[in-house]
Amino acid sequence: MFKKILYPTDFSDVSKKAIGYIKQLGEGGAETVIVLHVIDERAMQSVARYASGKSMEIEQTIIYDAEQEIKIIEDELKKSGFKVKSMIQTGIPLREILKVEEEENVSVIIIGSHGKSNLEEIFLGSVSEKVSRKCKSPVLIIKR
Amino acid sequence: MFKKILYPTDFSDVSKKAIGYIKQLGEGGAETVIVLHVIDERAMQSVARYASGKSMEIEQTIIYDAEQEIKIIEDELKKSGFKVKSMIQTGIPLREILKVEEEENVSVIIIGSHGKSNLEEIFLGSVSEKVSRKCKSPVLIIKR
Numbered sequence: 001m002f003k004k005i006l007y008p009t010d011f012s013d014v015s016k017k018a019i020g021y022i023k024q025l026g027e028g029g030a031e032t033v034i035v036l037h038v039i040d041e042r043a044m045q046s047v048a049r050y051a052s053g054k055s056m057e058i059e060q061t062i063i064y065d066a067e068q069e070i071k072i073i074e075d076e077l078k079k080s081g082f083k084v085k086s087m088i089q090t091g092i093p094l095r096e097i098l099k100v101e102e103e104e105n106v107s108v109i110i111i112g113s114h115g116k117s118n119l120e121e122i123f124l125g126s127v128s129e130k131v132s133r134k135c136k137s138p139v140l141i142i143k144r
Numbered sequence: 145m146f147k148k149i150l151y152p153t154d155f156s157d158v159s160k161k162a163i164g165y166i167k168q169l170g171e172g173g174a175e176t177v178i179v180l181h182v183i184d185e186r187a188m189q190s191v192a193r194y195a196s197g198k199s200m201e202i203e204q205t206i207i208y209d210a211e212q213e214i215k216i217i218e219d220e221l222k223k224s225g226f227k228v229k230s231m232i233q234t235g236i237p238l239r240e241i242l243k244v245e246e247e248e249n250v251s252v253i254i255i256g257s258h259g260k261s262n263l264e265e266i267f268l269g270s271v272s273e274k275v276s277r278k279c280k281s282p283v284l285i286i287k288r
Contacts (some may be wrong), residue, residue, distance in 0.1 A: 024145045028172025140284045
């Protein structure tokens, strides 16, 4: 029932806390983890607007950093015996998460309750809340 | 990490779907399940207002039915090897759930995304949404 886990992460502390729970689901029969990081395209657009001369450079740095972060998670999960598929996408986080949920036919989504952009979430609601409202799979929300 | 599960249920179909997931967590090391049914005190008050002559009788029927329903769940979970503690409380569901979460020091809450009072939830938000916002433990939300 928890065979294939979708783990969307923005590399925040609470999101990393989820890894411990993923490991326990491994003992309960989970086999595959899809680690998904979405680079928010709206943030990228802001970068382009305010740092137009250097936006290409900044974008490359963001992607490079994400690749490094996701590699660490991938290695840790592989060590625990999981098959891991890592994905870095640019888009609207909610939309990308739901797309991967469907395409990969996942059995559970594990997500941190709050992301890095805390203030924004207070006004607009957290990504985890939106995901849990719109997704089809069970969602395990990890709190701070 | 998932040793002690709090399973609040209103006996709706989606809530019963959660039982399958609880069982899988059992394979992952979960030992105890607290099955909690909250009789909404606001509904009880309406009963008292509109059926004042028979309100005592109706209240007893509601409690009796809840006891029967919770017994079936308890037996099923015990058969899967869990220690089970069943509780029927009268109060505001969100408040009672959070109280038991704290008193029993649970490690995870498993809850259906929507309850029986569907229309009300469309306007006021679901109990699961409120629980996931206010609780401290991880919450696994099971979808329809």
